[in-house]
Amino acid sequence: MSKSEYKVASYAIIGFGNIGKALAKKFARSGIEVSVSTTRNPESFASDAAAIGPGIIPTTLAEAVKADVIFLAVRFESHPDVAKTLPTWQGKIIVDVTNAYGVSPEKLGGQPSARFVAQAFTDGKLVKGFNHLIAAIIDQDPAVHGGRRVVFLASDDDGASAEIGALAKKLGFSPIQLGGLSEGGLLVQAHGNSWGQLIFKDLVKFD
Numbered sequence: 087m088s089k090s091e092y093k094v095a096s097y098a099i100i101g102f103g104n105i106g107k108a109l110a111k112k113f114a115r116s117g118i119e120v121s122v123s124t125t126r127n128p129e130s131f132a133s134d135a136a137a138i139g140p141g142i143i144p145t146t147l148a149e150a151v152k153a154d155v156i157f158l159a160v161r162f163e164s165h166p167d168v169a170k171t172l173p174t175w176q177g178k179i180i181v182d183v184t185n186a187y188g189v190s191p192e193k194l195g196g197q198p199s200a201r202f203v204a205q206a207f208t209d210g211k212l213v214k215g216f217n218h219l220i221a222a223i224i225d226q227d228p229a230v231h232g233g234r235r236v237v238f239l240a241s242d243d244d245g246a247s248a249e250i251g252a253l254a255k256k257l258g259f260s261p262i263q264l265g266g267l268s269e270g271g272l273l274v275q276a277h278g279n280s281w282g283q284l285i286f287k288d289l290v291k292f293d
């Protein structure tokens with residue numbers, strides 16, 4: 087076995103808001119170190135990170151993007167700002183947790199939002215996932231009713247989706263592979279008030 091096959095992946099979460107913090111708690115619970123970053127100086131959110139656990143490392147965006155696997159937990163509108171921090175994302179997996187709420191199909195060029203995001207991260211391997219669960223649910227123990235809470239994953243790169251599937255299992259979830267971004271990505275894409283009714287039905291009242 088080559089040396090690179092022994093290499094342990096490094097992880098980062100870009101965005102330390104509702105969903106970023108909920109994901110960080112899952113990493114902490116599983117004993118997996120992860121760096122977290124925002125647009126702000128890491129000192130400004132160091133106490134929030136420390137409250138989650140010692141393995142949650144506050145850092146700058148420039149440092150965070152050095153990780154092998156990067157969770158994109160920013161508002162959809164902010165993804166181009168993150169994408170432009172590196173000229174190439176070759177060799178990296180970007181886990182797109184964003185929901186393109188209120189973004190018109192025209193703005194997306196008629197593409198699934200995940201494909202649109204993937205294009206911004208030149209040469210990166212994008213896996214769409216974890217986006218159908220609200221932060222309050224990710225916060226909870228994924229072991230429920232004798233089973234594991236599901237996360238849906240979609241990617242055009244089978245290796246990348248398998249790697250994130252394995253990580254999802256370590257984080258306590260049960261991954262379901264939905265296929266490529268155009269098919270699977272579209273299945274878990276947020277759109278309007280009708281999306282996610284089954285998921286949100288106990289939490290949100292729809293018209």
Ligand SMILES: NC(=O)c1ccc[n+]([C@@H]2O[C@H](COP(=O)([O-])OP(=O)(O)OC[C@H]3O[C@@H](n4cnc5c(N)ncnc54)[C@H](OP(=O)(O)O)[C@@H]3O)[C@@H](O)[C@H]2O)c1
Nearest residue numbers: 101102103104105124125160161162164167184185220221
């Ligand atoms: N909330 C949920 O339950 C939920 C569930 C599923 C998916 N999502 C999706 O997850 C994404 C984040 O949602 P959220 O509710 O966590 O949002 P949020 O609470 O507003 O947090 C956004 C985070 O992104 C950071 N950020 C913004 N621009 C950035 C940049 N250019 N570089 C680095 N960090 C940046 C912000 O940091 P600053 O303080 O520096 O601005 C903040 O920490 C959205 O796309 C949302 O649709 C949310």
